[in-house]
Amino acid sequence: MKRALPIFWLLVLFTLPVWLRDPYFLHITIITAIFIIAAMSLNLLLGYTGQLSLGHVAFFGIGAYASALTSLGFDIELPGGLHIVHAPWPAIAGFPVGIVVAGLCGYMIGKLSFKVRGAYFVIVTISFAEVMRLVALNWVDLTQGPLALNNIPPYSIWLPGIGEYEIWSKVVFFYVVAAVGVACYLIIQRLVQSRIGRAMVALKDNESLAISVGIDVTRYLVLAAVMSAAMAGAAGSLYAHYVKIIDPEIFLFIYTVTMVIMVITGGKGTLAGPIVGGVIFGFLPVVVRSYVAPAVQWMIYGALMIVIVFLLPRGIVPAIEQYFLNRKQADRPPDVAVLADLDAPKS
Amino acid sequence: MQELLQHLANALLLGSTYALLGIGLTLIFGIMRVVNFTHGELYSFGAYAVFFLEAALGVNFFVAIVVAVIAGCLLGALIEFALLRPIQGADIDTTMLVMIGAWIFMQNSELLYWGGVAKSIKTPFPEAPLQLGLISVSWLRIFVLVVGSVLIVATYFFIDHTKLGKAIRATFQDHDTAALMGINIKGIYTATFALGSGLAAAAGALLGPVFLVTPTMGDIASLKAFAIVILGGLGNITGATIGGFILAFVEELGAGYVSSGYRDAMGFVIIIVILLFKPTGLFTRADRIG
Numbered sequence: 001m002k003r004a005l006p007i008f009w010l011l012v013l014f015t016l017p018v019w020l021r022d023p024y025f026l027h028i029t030i031i032t033a034i035f036i037i038a039a040m041s042l043n044l045l046l047g048y049t050g051q052l053s054l055g056h057v058a059f060f061g062i063g064a065y066a067s068a069l070t071s072l073g074f075d076i077e078l079p080g081g082l083h084i085v086h087a088p089w090p091a092i093a094g095f096p097v098g099i100v101v102a103g104l105c106g107y108m109i110g111k112l113s114f115k116v117r118g119a120y121f122v123i124v125t126i127s128f129a130e131v132m133r134l135v136a137l138n139w140v141d142l143t144q145g146p147l148a149l150n151n152i153p154p155y156s157i158w159l160p161g162i163g164e165y166e167i168w169s170k171v172v173f174f175y176v177v178a179a180v181g182v183a184c185y186l187i188i189q190r191l192v193q194s195r196i197g198r199a200m201v202a203l204k205d206n207e208s209l210a211i212s213v214g215i216d217v218t219r220y221l222v223l224a225a226v227m228s229a230a231m232a233g234a235a236g237s238l239y240a241h242y243v244k245i246i247d248p249e250i251f252l253f254i255y256t257v258t259m260v261i262m263v264i265t266g267g268k269g270t271l272a273g274p275i276v277g278g279v280i281f282g283f284l285p286v287v288v289r290s291y292v293a294p295a296v297q298w299m300i301y302g303a304l305m306i307v308i309v310f311l312l313p314r315g316i317v318p319a320i321e322q323y324f325l326n327r328k329q330a331d332r333p334p335d336v337a338v339l340a341d342l343d344a345p346k347s
Numbered sequence: 348m349q350e351l352l353q354h355l356a357n358a359l360l361l362g363s364t365y366a367l368l369g370i371g372l373t374l375i376f377g378i379m380r381v382v383n384f385t386h387g388e389l390y391s392f393g394a395y396a397v398f399f400l401e402a403a404l405g406v407n408f409f410v411a412i413v414v415a416v417i418a419g420c421l422l423g424a425l426i427e428f429a430l431l432r433p434i435q436g437a438d439i440d441t442t443m444l445v446m447i448g449a450w451i452f453m454q455n456s457e458l459l460y461w462g463g464v465a466k467s468i469k470t471p472f473p474e475a476p477l478q479l480g481l482i483s484v485s486w487l488r489i490f491v492l493v494v495g496s497v498l499i500v501a502t503y504f505f506i507d508h509t510k511l512g513k514a515i516r517a518t519f520q521d522h523d524t525a526a527l528m529g530i531n532i533k534g535i536y537t538a539t540f541a542l543g544s545g546l547a548a549a550a551g552a553l554l555g556p557v558f559l560v561t562p563t564m565g566d567i568a569s570l571k572a573f574a575i576v577i578l579g580g581l582g583n584i585t586g587a588t589i590g591g592f593i594l595a596f597v598e599e600l601g602a603g604y605v606s607s608g609y610r611d612a613m614g615f616v617i618i619i620v621i622l623l624f625k626p627t628g629l630f631t632r633a634d635r636i637g
């Protein structure tokens with residue numbers, strides 16, 4: 001049963017396009033899946049190291065811009081007369097570039113703010129996202145500013161027998177996103193179940209104790225920040241080459257809020273949490289939007305965030321696990337030790 | 348030279364409201380250990396309150412500002428009472444999430460009610476600026492500087508010389524001992540949050556007429572307040588006052604001589620420099636207030 005469960009979910013995931021014939025729902029599913037990857041990356045920081053990154057959309061957006069610019073090419077004039085021309089590369093090259101650039105930004109932010117942590121990390125990340133938005137808006141030579149980067153080419157892969165294949169099909173792109181998502185899930189799983197993951201959780205739970213047994217705090221936190229930022233960058237690259245147009249609005253705080261609410265609703269610090277939360281908040285807007293204005297949708301998100309923290313502070317997944325654990329204990333015959341206790345007075 | 352003087356004058360006028368923003372945020376963090384993400388929303392609440400009172404109800408401009416500040420205090424007290432009191436003692440992440448939720452809710456309720464179009468507040472001051480030698484300053488901005496400075500001094504007086512201020516300082520130093528001395532800690536929290544919120548609303552009510560009033564004006568205000576508070580050291584009132592003026596000068600000079608598009612990014616530059624060289628803030632006196 002335990003072995004079969006992952007296979008079952010994989011089967012569901014990879015047959016989804018068969019069930020979802022409607023292209024609109026497939027589109028929503030792809031966008032949701034991309035945001036789930038971003039939420040999983042946020043969970044690595046928020047859930048496992050306890051550091052709240054409120055600028056996570058910055059890494060997402062940086063991945064998107066880096067990836068798009070790699071495949072579109074650019075021609076910029078830097079101060080000091082430095083002239084940089086970049087000829088367009090194949091779109092698929094944007095994916096690793098997006099990951100690396102976002103990861104580097106994660107490294108810098110981590111190095112900078114983990115000296116002091118807590119509130120500082122939150123403030124640095126949120127300001128970082130806002131600055132990235134200003135850069136995207138003002139560095140018109142590079143980013144086209146508010147005019148947006150248009151005509152971002154789709155990923156293309158070389159297939160034996162077919163040759164160059166450009167991914168225009170939604171169904172094929174869904175499989176690409178799903179594959180990246182599964183890869184990220186496995187990486188996070190391996191990471192948190194390794195020595196590194198245990199070190200991170202130890203830091204979250206009791207920092208002084210963790211330091212006293214020789215865990216290098218800054219090193220592990222920076223590592224988590226780099227991994228997290230790189231995965232958010234991967235999600236950003238997928239997003240850029242899927243919607244094919246990105247503008248500075250991609251850095252809006254509301255997208256970070258979406259990721260945060262996905263993680264805390266599903267359950268931070270659990271592997272399945274961001275997926276459960278992501279599915280809920282990926283599809284909820286579709287339902288809600290047909291009834292209310294966007295402002296009301298965000299008001300509902302804000303209110304939900306408060307309600308969840310008050311009523312379900314650990315999230316849905318831990319709550320369900322707890323429920324099944326309680327039921328199992330109720331069904332099970334009393335422990336031998338208990339029986340022995342009951343027997344004791346008689347003898 | 349004339350340009351430089353003009354920039355310095357502008358920065359001075361802006362600095363007083365930035366200081367108000369910073370003092371409010373740093374007070375709340377210092378005493379309650381809460382990163383108040385609704386701070387910027389109280390700032391925009393102050394501006395919208397003035398706009399609403401003046402444009403819809405026909406209230407006098409000066410009366411509108413006073414009412415807006417009082418309303419800001421009350422709203423702050425309500426937020427503290429309804430959202431923070433039930434989760435008192437929770438870790439900093441939990442309170443941050445609640446405050447972020449409140450922030451999103453407040454901002455979008457403004458967007459829903461007022462719409463996304465910027466509003467401008469009419470003022471009774473003459474359009475023609477005052478010529479002071481080489482520089483020219485609008486009457487409105489002088490009014491902002493005067494009121495802002497008065498409020499800063501009043502806040503200092505309140506914290507240093509009133510009984511409630513003394514209780515706030517005592518709570519800041521040691522919650523438990525203050526409670527043992529018979530100070531109502533919960534009441535102090537509510538009062539502090541109301542005071543900080545009122546200062547934010549005052550900053551919004553003063554700057555709203557200078558700039559335009561939009562639902563997202565609070566975001567930038569929050570980020571600026573964060574930068575000011577990191578600059579001065581979390582929980583340090585004097586640090587926040589000086590930090591507010593420093594940020595205003597850096598912004599004004601940066602916008603004037605580097606790039607006006609990056610005006611709002613200057614706060615981030617300050618945060619980076621501070622974190623690199625003096626992470627505890629420029630003016631930290633270990634855990635004291637007032």
